[in-house]
Amino acid sequence: MTSDFESTITGTRYSFDSLTEVLAKANEEKTGDELADIAADSAAERVAAKDALSRVSLATLRENPVIPYDEDEVTRVIQDAVDEDVYGKLREWTVSELREFLLAEETTEREIAEIRPGLTSEMVAAVAKLMSNLDLIQATSKMTVTARCNNTIGGEGTLSFRLQPNDPTDDIDNIRNSIREGLSYGVGDAVIGINPVEDNAEQTKRLLEITKEFIETWEIPTQNCVLSHITTQMEAVENGAPADLLFQSLAGTEAGNESFGIDVELLDEAYAFGEDECTAAGPNFMYFETGQGSELSSDAHAGVDQVTLEARCYGLAKRYDPFIVNTVVGFIGPEYLYDGKQVIRAGLEDVFMGQLTGISMGIDACYTNHIQADQNDIENLAVLLTAAGSNYFISVPMGDDTMLNYQSNSYHDAAALWDIFDVHPAPEFESWLEAMGIVEDGQLTEKAGDLTVFLDEPEEHLRQEGTQ
Known part of the structure; x- marks a missing residue:
């Protein structure tokens, strides 16, 4: 039986039973995942999971939250908040395509802001797993949230x-x-x-x-x-x-x-x-x-x-x-x-x-x-x-x-x-x-680190600086 999530790395075929498993094994090495017995068993399996995840559509991630909608209120909050019109424009994107969009030189902060309402947390996590540290820095540097x-x-x-x-x-x-x-x-x-x-x-x-x-x-x-x-x-x-x-x-x-x-x-x-x-x-x-x-x-x-x-x-x-x-x-x-x-x-x-x-x-x-x-x-x-x-x-x-x-x-x-x-x-x-x-x-100034500044009366500082 062929899995929906599989990849072949250096001649070895890796098959994953669920999207939750792909997400877990595509994660960078973390002792928490190892403790939970859900981490990749090897670097090769981790790469295979990342490859399989890269081809998953955003629609698949939306339709398969890691905890079902009727079992978890956090899932319900996330799913109910999705802007369906924005999601409709993104649903056929793969995780790889989302990554390329975020990292593309021509992608603007405004364009990233426009897609946010159509994303679920599983999509956000998935794309993070396909990024190197430098990728994460570059993508984050494009986003301003005040x-x-x-x-x-x-x-x-x-x-x-x-x-x-x-x-x-x-x-x-x-x-x-x-x-x-x-x-x-x-x-x-x-x-x-x-x-x-x-x-x-x-x-x-x-x-x-x-x-x-x-x-x-x-x-x-x-x-x-x-x-x-x-x-x-x-x-x-x-x-x-x-x-x-x-x-x-x-x-x-x-x-x-x-x-x-x-x-x-x-x-x-x-x-x-x-x-x-x-x-x-x-x-x-x-x-x-x-x-x-x-x-x-x-x-x-x-x-x-x-x-x-x-x-x-x-x-x-x-x-x-x-x-x-x-x-x-x-x-x-x-x-x-x-x-x-x-x-x-x-x-x-x-x-x-x-x-x-x-x-x-x-x-x-x-x-x-x-x-x-x-x-x-x-x-x-x-x-x-x-x-x-x-x-x-x-x-x-x-x-x-x-x-x-x-x-x-x-x-x-x-x-x-x-x-x-x-x-x-x-x-x-x-x-x-x-x-x-x-x-x-x-x-x-030379006042830096001198806590005695705040032992005086405020007027001795603020008024002389013309703020009152």
């Missing part, structure tokens, strides 16, 4: 940063000082976002209040967020907490989201709640985090590879028009991404897939101490993704988050990336940095 909360990120020539002032005891003084230091290095335009030690409404409210007070005192054009569970944040806001962004982790399957304590109904409720209660100017006020392998960690992967599941996270996120989506690419551990090579590949895949989906995409270029990676690996990833056009990165003091016990980009990495690529913070935020005397003519 979003606005209290400022605008993602514009051409900009690179934003989340200021992450986590503290292992939620000590308010330590958090404030970390905020001061980060701002003095010019970071914080994506969000000042705290991962709390305690996930309860009282502590969430407290942290939202101190960050909002700091933002308002210094008239900073940015947004605050505390990354507790979405229901905790809603309770805190109901109790009077000022939240610019509402946060939640997402998975690419219904079962995976159940393990996070969420479903589409709750996310819809949170979105409606945020429209009424968030303190941001908007219109974008949702913040999501994802990461390859999260579904496997909760035994909710349904036999699907982690790249395809990650793309489905973005398909779900798109429903809520988020301000930022962040892949914590090396945080979960070596069970899913073994070393720096796999982390770099996953980061490039994720930002590409997010941008192609049409969401404001950023990354935590990070690793944990038990993974085979080091600071050079994530600095390499930061350079590659700045070239690609990532909307933002996470930044933590000295690159070491002592609360979450992992390594990321540091506050001062931002200056190097801005300088190398001649990019800038969000325009409103950069104007504020100039008014504070932290930036002049696009360069950090």
Whole structure:
């Protein structure tokens, strides 16, 4: 019996039983797929799967989601969002033809934007699997996705940063000082976002209040967020907490989201709640985090590879028009991404897939101490993704988050990336940095890294710069 998905490589015929198997085995090497026993058994089989996948039509991918429509609400969200008119123009394209379209020199950003509504997450994942790292960078560099909360990120020539002032005891003084230091290095335009030690409404409210007070005192054009569970944040806001962004982790399957304590109904409720209660100017006020392998960690992967599941996270996120989506690419551990090579590949895949989906995409270029990676690996990833056009990165003091016990980009990495690529913070935020005397003519001044700037009264800085 002949399979619909087969390929012959160096005289050996490889046959695949399903589209889900082709997608899994066409994936670049990932320990998560190996752990799930769905990865290619050899490099030759991986090449064969890529060859078979290249000839699959977009219609086949649309008609065969990796989890059936009637079994999974994430599938339903993705499928129901497809613009049928746009899809009708693309349905006969093969995955190879989609790849060539994205990489063609003559293809414009506008033309890519025009096809987005006709794509499903399986299509987005499939084309990523046919691309080299350089292909992913080139294609991503053609795509601009902007979003606005209290400022605008993602514009051409900009690179934003989340200021992450986590503290292992939620000590308010330590958090404030970390905020001061980060701002003095010019970071914080994506969000000042705290991962709390305690996930309860009282502590969430407290942290939202101190960050909002700091933002308002210094008239900073940015947004605050505390990354507790979405229901905790809603309770805190109901109790009077000022939240610019509402946060939640997402998975690419219904079962995976159940393990996070969420479903589409709750996310819809949170979105409606945020429209009424968030303190941001908007219109974008949702913040999501994802990461390859999260579904496997909760035994909710349904036999699907982690790249395809990650793309489905973005398909779900798109429903809520988020301000930022962040892949914590090396945080979960070596069970899913073994070393720096796999982390770099996953980061490039994720930002590409997010941008192609049409969401404001950023990354935590990070690793944990038990993974085979080091600071050079994530600095390499930061350079590659700045070239690609990532909307933002996470930044933590000295690159070491002592609360979450992992390594990321540091506050001062931002200056190097801005300088190398001649990019800038969000325009409103950069104007504020100039008014504070932290930036002049696009360069950090001698005030950079001096958190004592923010120990004075605001009037001593802002008024003398003529902003009041």
